[in-house]
Amino acid sequence: MVKCPACKKEFERAKKTWKYGPFEVQAYACECGTDFREYTRNDKHVFTLRRNRKGGRYKKAEID
Numbered sequence: 001m002v003k004c005p006a007c008k009k010e011f012e013r014a015k016k017t018w019k020y021g022p023f024e025v026q027a028y029a030c031e032c033g034t035d036f037r038e039y040t041r042n043d044k045h046v047f048t049l050r051r052n053r054k055g056g057r058y059k060k061a062e063i064d
Helices: none
Strands: 016-020 023-029 034-041 044-052
Touching: none
Parallel strands: none
Antiparallel strands: 016 023, 023 034, 034 044
């Protein structure tokens, strides 16, 4: 399961999935107002990008 980097809510399914170069990207939209993307390679988590829906760019998220 994937957790929202802002509120820690867990998600079972991605809203959208696609390939980006060597990465598999899963997009999620949380009820707290955060959109985030999980980047994986060979089924291993590489990094997460997040943004607030009010605007702004995606930034690398710190995951606990």
